[in-house]
Amino acid sequence: QSALTQPRSVSGSPGQSVTISCTGTSSDVGAYNYVAWYQQHPGKAPKLMISDVSKRPSGVPDRFSGSKSGNTASLTISGLQAEDEADYYCCSYAGDYTWVFGGGTKLTVL
Amino acid sequence: QVQLAQSGAEVKKPGASVKVSCKASGYTFTSYTMHWVRQAPGQSLEWMGWVNGGNGNLKYSQKFKGRVTIIRDTSATTVYMELSSLKYEDTAVYYCVREGHWLLDLWGQGTLVTVS
Numbered sequence: 650q651s652a653l654t655q656p657r658s659v660s661g662s663p664g665q666s667v668t669i670s671c672t673g674t675s676s677d678v679g680a681y682n683y684v685a686w687y688q689q690h691p692g693k694a695p696k697l698m699i700s701d702v703s704k705r706p707s708g709v710p711d712r713f714s715g716s717k718s719g720n721t722a723s724l725t726i727s728g729l730q731a732e733d734e735a736d737y738y739c740c741s742y743a744g745d746y747t748w749v750f751g752g753g754t755k756l757t758v759l
Numbered sequence: 760q761v762q763l764a765q766s767g768a769e770v771k772k773p774g775a776s777v778k779v780s781c782k783a784s785g786y787t788f789t790s791y792t793m794h795w796v797r798q799a800p801g802q803s804l805e806w807m808g809w810v811n812g813g814n815g816n817l818k819y820s821q822k823f824k825g826r827v828t829i830i831r832d833t834s835a836t837t838v839y840m841e842l843s844s845l846k847y848e849d850t851a852v853y854y855c856v857r858e859g860h861w862l863l864d865l866w867g868q869g870t871l872v873t874v875s
Contacts, residue, residue, distance in 0.1 A: 652803060681861070683861040683862065685862060685863065687804075694854060694866040694867065694868055694869050695804065695854075695866055696866075697862075697863075697864050700862045700864070701862065706864075738803065738804055740804070740806075740863060742861045746809075746818045747806070747818065747820065748794070748806045748863065749806060750796075750803055750804040750805065750806060751803065752803045753803040753804070
């Protein structure tokens with residue numbers, strides 16, 4: 650299956666909000682509410698930030714939120730902070746017990 | 760605590776095989792499925808396959824079918840991923856990731872495999 654489509658980069662100033670999109674197909678993102686978002690700092694393993702489209706695991710700030718419309722999922726980070734600067738990846742269950750990741754988005758906090 | 764501890768970095772020649780281990784602790788090993796995901800330098804994450812910790816069922820990505828083998832040792836609560844016929848483009852960090860109810864929630868620290 651093909652990777653999910655994310656913008657290569659987004660940026661925002663401290664305190665602002667940014668939204669990262671993740672576009673798939675009717676066979677993955679559009680078919681299941683099993684979309685997750687991960688944050689990855691350089692040299693570190695990915696960290697789960699959002700599960701099941703919009704659920705926030707314990708310990709994740711409520712500045713992070715997720716949503717989905719049709720074949721596109723979105724991650725919104727409000728009240729940007731310097732430590733939010735990282736790479737962000739979406740991931741969706743793609744049916745037939747397979748998973749697919751997005752191409753990743755580099756978030757720069759200006 | 761709940762964690763996945765992976766084996767150390769490897770350097771291999773093209774054509775060789777590599778075997779990476781992932782020891783799970785702090786949770787019931789047989790109640791979860793373990794996936795492998797890799798990340799080439801500067802690239803995105805790529806899903807490779809999984810093994811069910813309880814019944815040993817397997818699923819591999821079409822891209823790696825025939826080259827990847829994932830096995831589990833329930834007594835050692837360890838999962839292994841072996842990749843054969845290594846190519847330069849297999850140079851990557853390989854992660855084991857726990858899955859519960861369609862969610863990849865717990866990641867190992869990663870193992871760098873260099874093909875050179």
